[in-house]
Amino acid sequence: MKKIIFIACSLFVAAATTISCERDISSLNVNPKQPEVVPSQNLVASSQNYLATLWVTPSVNSNISRFFTQQWTETQYVDETNYNFVTRNQPQNHYNTLMRDVLGPLKQASVFLDSEAEATTYSSADQAKIKTNKKATIELLSIFAWANLVDTFGNVPYTEALQNTTDNLVLQPKYDDAAAIYADLQTRLNAVLGTITPSLPGYSTDVVYKGNMSKWVKFANTLKLQMGLNLADVQPAAAKSLVESAYAGGVILAAADSYNHPFVAGQFANPIYQNLVASGRDDFLPSDVYINNLIAKADPRLSKYFTPLANGTYVGGPYGETATFNNFSHISSTYTGAANAGKIFDVLYVKLMLAEAAARGFNVGGDAATLYASAVNQSMTDSGVSTADAAAYLLAHPFNAANWKQSIGMEAWVALHNRGYESWYFFRRLDYPVLEVPGVADGLVYRMPYSLNEYSTNKTNVEAAASAIGGDKYTTKLFWDKF
Known part of the structure; x- marks a missing residue:
């Protein structure tokens, strides 16, 4: 269908060209109610909202990650808790949201940004740096989305993805190797960190950090920490380098630096x-x-x-x-508050990751037992538990160095209540908690299957990808999920 539309559009352009000598009808192609150029700040803010909504929502149509770790269950409709991805096609909704509503607009925002003027209250040199900061914001959100696509599906379209202009059109993009994408994302992450000027702003309309680039640096390092931990079992040297450089560069360890998306009552409620x-x-x-x-x-x-x-x-x-x-x-x-912020990167999540990093022998500013206790206490504080009760719990459930995966895996599972994706990361890396296969399921969930739509529109490439990763099953483990 996409090819037919493209051919039809091409024939229309050709026909218009042949009669253009008689009279100018180009104005008929202009829709005065649909701007050809949108302020890049609008596209960035919209992408942030789509990303956060996908991450936080418990809708069975798009985000059933709380069922992957069995923290929640359902009442009358139990397809999702038995890992049925066909009835509501969550993989397609997840994939489309990130590609169409996040990555696509961010790519276009970067293009539009090039022609936008910066505030003349800054010197020409600082204006250029501010524009670079804005580019960095776009890049960091993009890397986050790409990393999640890999962490969700495995091999995905990357080098040929989002090629949707008439002079660069790829309707059936190939799927790239997940490990190769991850390596490129690491390169991009390190590169963009080197372009940020923390003393100058980025987008003032950035809905989370309001253009504070020092906070975006911490976001970048926290993302690097997460990616590094994911690689720990398959590329230990690379993982150690990523994790330790992330910690040295500064990760999110203060509530004010958390990447928590603001929701408000009404249409944009949590x-x-x-x-x-x-x-x-x-x-x-x-x-x-x-x-x-x-x-x-x-x-x-x-x-x-x-x-x-x-x-x-x-x-x-x-x-x-x-x-x-x-x-x-x-x-x-x-x-369940309407105005509750959507948590993506916060102090609790970072402290849990640092505890794991220390247990793996990485240098992140403390030993595993101390960082484990700090993470548990953070969870207790965030939940409104008294200091005395928190201390009693830690005394009864101390860090077990002999089985640190169990200690940290179980605590992450409990502490990250209502945070499906974050819990799923720990579950896949540490293999705790030990969950039972429900009802009619084929096993536990280690990835999402590919979108059914891809089998209709990009059959050859998606089948090649499925073969390359060992089968398009939700029980197939990702390249970094070794154990």
């Missing part, structure tokens, strides 16, 4: 509020897998995360099975 409150639906419950673990450990976060039944007990819904909503505990209102 997607968790939209799906759990505003929708009026009763589709989600905390799972028994998750709640039972907290109960067994007398975890003081239990009452902060969930609501008790009338008798004061906490009961999770049976994972992967139908359940009556009112018979079980529910997600606490603390997590």
